[in-house]
Amino acid sequence: MRVEDLVHFCPPGRLIIGTGARAQLPALIERLGYRRGVLVTDRFFSQKTPWVDEYVSAARALGIETVVFDGGAPDPTTTLCDSATAAIRRTLGGHEPDHVVALGGGSNIDLAKALCITLPSGRPVHEFVKGLTAANRPLPFIAMPTTAGTGSEATPGAILIDPENATKVAVMDNSLRPQVALIDPEFTYTCPPSVTADAGIDAFTHAIESYLTLDSAKFDRGGDADPGYSGRSSLTMLFAREAIRLCARYLKRTYDNGTDIEARTGMCYASVYAALSYGSAGLNAVHGIAYAVAGATHRSHGTTNAVMLPYVLEELAAARCDELLDVANIFGIATTDRNQAVRELCKAIRSLIESIGIPTTLKELGIDQASLPSLLNDALAVTRLLKAFPVTDAKAAYERILQRAYDGEPGEFLAAA
Ligand SMILES: NC(=O)c1ccc[n+]([C@@H]2O[C@H](COP(=O)([O-])OP(=O)(O)OC[C@H]3O[C@@H](n4cnc5c(N)ncnc54)[C@H](O)[C@@H]3O)[C@@H](O)[C@H]2O)c1
Known part of the structure; x- marks a missing residue:
């Protein structure tokens, strides 16, 4: 608590x-x-x-x-x-x-x-x-x-x-x-591999994004007595952590072998636990930007989330370092150097996404450099998600995230690895 x-x-x-x-x-x-x-x-x-x-x-x-x-x-x-x-x-x-x-x-x-x-x-x-x-x-x-x-x-x-x-x-x-x-x-x-991958990475994104989102004590409920989403709490984080653990163990396994019943079942639990987290805590930049990318590319919900995820996590390296270290620990990253652990985590997540056949750059989704400003505007327009991104200048952060996701290049933080 x-x-x-x-x-x-x-x-x-x-x-x-x-x-x-x-x-x-x-x-x-x-x-x-x-x-x-x-x-x-x-x-x-x-x-x-x-x-x-x-x-x-x-x-x-x-x-x-x-x-x-x-x-x-x-x-x-x-x-x-x-x-x-x-x-x-x-x-x-x-x-x-x-x-x-x-x-x-x-x-x-x-x-x-x-x-x-x-x-x-x-x-x-x-x-x-x-x-x-x-x-x-x-x-x-x-x-x-x-x-x-x-x-x-x-x-x-x-x-x-x-x-x-x-x-x-x-x-x-x-x-x-x-x-x-x-x-x-x-x-x-009966889910084919592409549906398994898209849906599975969606569950993973829900878990990690809600684990790192704005705290319930800081969340602006706009005077709503019955808000649908109201920020992360110790309760939502409990479900998020377990969902992340299940995804780390079973997402790739179920993609590689759809007849693996333990992995299929593990991902069902991961999905519902992730929903018990984000379904009350809410989400932020990954979904906020992915909505704009989906509008421009008509690619699936899971794919457009996945492509943004590593770049958003990198942006949270300072504001959510402790939580990212929890996730790094779940992923079996053992180093005691905090920055190094977060860098390795971002790389591991990008490799996971690649390994289940999902693109990792906006270029690969057919976006060109000239469209980045309109994507930025569309993403910023989803103010509900923008306001929940726990960094001091969310607009500047969105701009950096989009550029890095376009180039497929890590920012200075990851490049230092
Ligand atoms: N309301 C919410 O909280 C929320 C959250 C996340 C995503 N979404 C929405 O969910 C949609 C994506 O859902 P999805 O990823 O589950 O995919 P989907 O429902 O769009 O299904 C994709 C394809 O997979 C097929 N399919 C589904 N289950 C199958 C199975 N067991 N065997 C074989 N084929 C199967 C479907 O028939 C469909 O052709 C998006 O529209 C997204 O906006 C809603």
Whole structure:
């Protein structure tokens, strides 16, 4: 514990983790009293796995009817959300559902989260981007992630792409956190290596970024009595440390061998523990800059985070030296020279990213030098994340990070290694 902490910890209502745990869901839904649901997924799951049919039949046997929407897609847009709202409401024929279930990666989970708020009224999702009022209560939500992962099953936000200006927008409220997050590691066994790598590095980034983020005592809650994110605390750091340890042990292993059940399971725990950290602590520069990079390149969430991560860590070498040494220790870096340990850690993380097939420079993502100023402006515009970056001049730091990530060169600190 830390005397100065102001903990505002928001986990999902129920967290169920276990191999084969999906079989428990129909009975739980019955016990919770829900009878008419919507299952949001994509065609991979409806056509290539038995999971959708198995769930729908088992639920029906208990008196729960389910409408399946399998039109989910990677990085869902506000347009997809609005068309899904209309299609599902047509299928429901005037009946209101009493719960929504998501099966899939972060994309299907986010689409389903947004549908929890649009389905009751049929209103377009952009009306909820500025925040929910007490009158906008979302439908109860059950999330079953199939990647490890975004951790969206434990966070308050749904991230959608606004096709009008190619930026990501968020519908965010603690009431959007799932009532049930059900993590069945078997769901992840079918992930191909690129999805495993992208999702796994996302989990690792969540863990480390929230471990180093602004302290809860310094976090500006803007007067919000129920903030979604409110800075790191001893509680969130507990989950972050364990998530980092699991990623250090299992991320590369699960990428190299997708049939390694211990590694798959380890990454499922890593993902949800990372979410229990960042889902209350929040994030900062890696995600702040990665959103801008994703807008410019349309590369995946995990890849755009990964490319920024080592350069952001280097920038934190002074402000978060002790915590970086904790992480270096987890990575087995033994030197007693503090600066040397942090340098070796940044290099080890860059090597890890390379070893799972993800680029480590902005150049490799097709960004040119002339685009750096507009990327900087877009990144600075995400003030929620900028304000949580624990350095004295965050704007200057973002500028240095972008240049180094473009060149692929370490800054003076790392170059001294
Ligand atoms: N709301 C949040 O808190 C939050 C946090 C992080 C990321 N996100 C969002 O999550 C999205 C990325 O999610 P993701 O990395 O899980 O990938 P994803 O959901 O976009 O899925 C990528 C591809 O992998 C496939 N796939 C997923 N699980 C699979 C499985 N078990 N077997 C085979 N194929 C599978 C999907 O069908 C899809 O084609 C982004 O849109 C990002 O913005 C949200």
